[in-house]
Amino acid sequence: xxxxxxxxxxxxxxxxxxxxxxxxxxxxxxxxxxxxxxxxxxxxxxxxxxxxxxxxxxxxxxxxxxxxxxxxxxxxxxxxxxxxxxxxxxxxxxxxxxxxxxxxxxxxxxxxxx
Amino acid sequence: xxxxxxxxxxxxxxxxxxxxxxxxxxxxxxxxxxxxxxxxxxxxxxxxxxxxxxxxxxxxxxxxxxxxxxxxxxxxxxxxxxxxxxxxxxxxxxxxxxxxxxxxxxxxxxxx
Numbered sequence: 093x094x095x096x097x098x099x100x101x102x103x104x105x106x107x108x109x110x111x112x113x114x115x116x117x118x119x120x121x122x123x124x125x126x127x128x129x130x131x132x133x134x135x136x137x138x139x140x141x142x143x144x145x146x147x148x149x150x151x152x153x154x155x156x157x158x159x160x161x162x163x164x165x166x167x168x169x170x171x172x173x174x175x176x177x178x179x180x181x182x183x184x185x186x187x188x189x190x191x192x193x194x195x196x197x198x199x200x201x202x203x204x205x206x
Numbered sequence: 207x208x209x210x211x212x213x214x215x216x217x218x219x220x221x222x223x224x225x226x227x228x229x230x231x232x233x234x235x236x237x238x239x240x241x242x243x244x245x246x247x248x249x250x251x252x253x254x255x256x257x258x259x260x261x262x263x264x265x266x267x268x269x270x271x272x273x274x275x276x277x278x279x280x281x282x283x284x285x286x287x288x289x290x291x292x293x294x295x296x297x298x299x300x301x302x303x304x305x306x307x308x309x310x311x312x313x314x315x316x317x318x
Contacts, residue, residue, distance in 0.1 A: 096249070125305055135296065137305030148305050182249055191300030192238040192257070197249035 093119060096185050096198035104204045110171040113201045117164050117185030123147075124166035125195060126158060129180040138181075141166050142189035170203075178205045208233045208299045212309035220317045225284040227312050229271075229297030232278065239280045240298040240306065241271055250296065256280060267291070292316045 097116045105111050117124050125148075126138040137150040141160035158168040164185075170177055180202050184195035213228040231237055238257055242250040254265025261273045271282045280297060294313050298306040 127306075127308075134310045135298075135306075135308035137307065140305055148303065150305060184250075191304050191306045194252055194255060195306065197242075197251070199247070199249045 096183055096196055098181075098183050098198040098201050100201060101199065102202050102204075104206065105173050106206050107173055107175060109173050110169060111173060111203060112167050112169045113181055113183075113203070115166045115168075115183030115185075115198060117166070117183075118196055121185035121187055121196070122164050123186045123189045123193070124160055124164065125184045125186070125191075126166070126168050127182045127184065128152075129182060129200070130178070135182070137191075138168065140189065140191075147189045148191075173205045175205050177203065179203060208237065208301055208304070208307045210297050210299050210307055210309035212295075212297050212312050214312055215310065216313045216315060218315040218317060219287045221289055222286050225269075225282070225287045225291065225314065227282040227295050227297075227314065229280045229282065229309060230278055231280060231297070231299045233299055233301060235301050238300045239271075239273065240300070241265065241269070241280075241282050242296045242298060242308075244294045244296065244311075246293075253282070253295075287314075287316050289316050289318065 123142045125140040140148040144160045160166045180200045182200045184197045186193040186195045209232045211230045241253040254263045264270045297309040
């Protein structure tokens with residue numbers, strides 16, 4: 093069974109631009125969560141989607157948004173990019189909603205904002 | 207609110223020695239606890255998970271962790287370190303309806 097895939101793997105943007113990252117979960121998984129990883133703040137939970145609905149949200153500004161499609165694939169969008177948005181963005185999928193379920197992580201998308 | 211503290215951002219052990227990575231948590235409800243490992247340029251891989259079924263949890267690659275409610279700890283151990291264990295290790299806590307809250311991570315260095 094294929095693992096979680098994320099595209100693109102690397103991305104370079106400039107301040108003020110917007111970006112969309114994509115995540116395809118493991119087949120049969122209906123929950124997708126997103127995390128931001130930076131050297132300073134570590135791993136932080138962004139949001140979780142299940143059955144096309146946002147179920148949980150972390151403490152991030154409204155510039156960070158996401159959505160989930162009927163096939164469980166998910167996208168996250170960051171608008172008006174700031175230098176501090178440079179990070180590794182990790183997507184994780186699980187069978188059901190809730191952080192107590194085992195989550196399988198993708199390799200991440202490394203975003204650099206110049 | 208839930209939180210995780212990992213003592214020691216870097217831990218160095220000799221190959222064949224005991225590995226002990228410390229994790230303390232804070233949670234207002236019975237927590238779900240996890241240990242993940244991250245190798246360079248990769249995502250996270252689940253090592254083991256505590257869900258209240260047993261206080262001693264065995265995971266992959268010879269790792270295990272013991273849940274101690276009185277100490278609010280969930281330390282990760284491995285009897286004998288191998289060079290391939292060198293990686294970043296993250297402890298995480300979840301309250302059922304929330305996402306994972308991670309510790310800052312511990313970089314494990316294995317000395318030959």
